[in-house]
Amino acid sequence: MHKIGFVGCGNMGRAMLSGVLSAGLCESGDIIVSARTQKTLDAVHEEFGVNVASNNGDAAKAEMVILAVKPQMYESVIAEVAPSLSSEAIVVSIAPGKTLSWLAEKTGAKKIVRLMPNTPAAIGCGMTSVAYGDGLDEADKARVMAFVQSFGEGEVLSEHLFDAATAVAGCSPAYVYMFIEAMADAGVAEGLPRASAYRMAAAAVAGSARMVLETGQHPAALKDAVCSPAGTTIEGLRVLEEKGMRSAVIESLLATIEKAKRL
Numbered sequence: 001m002h003k004i005g006f007v008g009c010g011n012m013g014r015a016m017l018s019g020v021l022s023a024g025l026c027e028s029g030d031i032i033v034s035a036r037t038q039k040t041l042d043a044v045h046e047e048f049g050v051n052v053a054s055n056n057g058d059a060a061k062a063e064m065v066i067l068a069v070k071p072q073m074y075e076s077v078i079a080e081v082a083p084s085l086s087s088e089a090i091v092v093s094i095a096p097g098k099t100l101s102w103l104a105e106k107t108g109a110k111k112i113v114r115l116m117p118n119t120p121a122a123i124g125c126g127m128t129s130v131a132y133g134d135g136l137d138e139a140d141k142a143r144v145m146a147f148v149q150s151f152g153e154g155e156v157l158s159e160h161l162f163d164a165a166t167a168v169a170g171c172s173p174a175y176v177y178m179f180i181e182a183m184a185d186a187g188v189a190e191g192l193p194r195a196s197a198y199r200m201a202a203a204a205v206a207g208s209a210r211m212v213l214e215t216g217q218h219p220a221a222l223k224d225a226v227c228s229p230a231g232t233t234i235e236g237l238r239v240l241e242e243k244g245m246r247s248a249v250i251e252s253l254l255a256t257i258e259k260a261k262r263l
């Protein structure tokens with residue numbers, strides 16, 4: 001029996017798969033992947049050397065089954081895979097909006113977990129929220145956490161916080177990339193070469209994030225430390241406040257949460 005089966009392997013499936021293999025959690029031969037198109041199966045096999053199957057039922061026979069399709073596909077894909085799930089299989093959902101109780105009803109599985117990962121998992125820097133269903137024992141939970149930690153950090157949350165976690169960690173990389181791109185555009189407008197601008201903006205974001213994580217200081221205190229009196233940074237901050245950056249970010253995440261609730 002394969003250790004992990006990915007049903008669907010697009011952006012998020014590949015990110016997790018890449019993290020799992022890089023961390024050495026399992027061998028490529030322990031993993032089986034199914035997808036909609038042969039093109040994806042060929043590409044995944046060539047890149048990762050894992051087993052592939054055009055039939056979702058084959059991937060669903062694994063010990064841990066990751067449902068890595070879009071939320072809109074969940075119902076039909078679950079109907080296809082449910083008959084193949086073993087009674088001890090751990091079924092992992094990574095979709096927003098699909099609750100543990102809905103998943104239990106549709107899959108008929110005893111052991112269900114919700115994860116909300118993000119794409120930095122591809123380089124072992126993922127941030128994944130975890131909500132365990134009632135059917136998992138401590139050994140199952142340890143297996144799930146080992147899986148999650150093979151591609152980054154894991155945070156166990158009560159399920160009612162999952163929509164918030166989806167916005168703050170699952171979707172936010174897209175917003176951060178947009179911020180990096182915008183900062184780089186400003187640099188390019190003033191003459192920085194494009195490649196240098198991306199590298200500098202991205203490194204500044206990565207370094208700032210590590211400062212928050214590693215110093216434990218409040219983000220506002222770290223911000224204040226960059227703003228010299230009558231300096232350049234405070235001028236930029238004044239414009240960000242005037243343009244409503246804080247509110248734009250909060251409202252955008254709240255819109256994400258609303259959408260997750262409707263899925």
Ligand SMILES: NC(=O)c1ccc[n+]([C@@H]2O[C@H](COP(=O)([O-])OP(=O)(O)OC[C@H]3O[C@@H](n4cnc5c(N)ncnc54)[C@H](OP(=O)(O)O)[C@@H]3O)[C@@H](O)[C@H]2O)c1
Nearest residue numbers: 008009010011012013035036037040068069070071095170
């Ligand atoms: N992208 C993110 O940053 C992110 C973050 C957190 C959670 N998620 C969640 O992760 C899940 C997947 O998202 P994604 O961004 O990876 O989507 P994606 O890039 O569109 O990938 C979807 C995958 O599902 C496969 N698929 C579609 N219909 C299928 C079917 N009937 N049977 C088997 N496989 C099928 C596709 O196969 P083909 O390639 O052959 O079309 C593709 O490999 C979603 O529920 C999403 O909400 C995504």
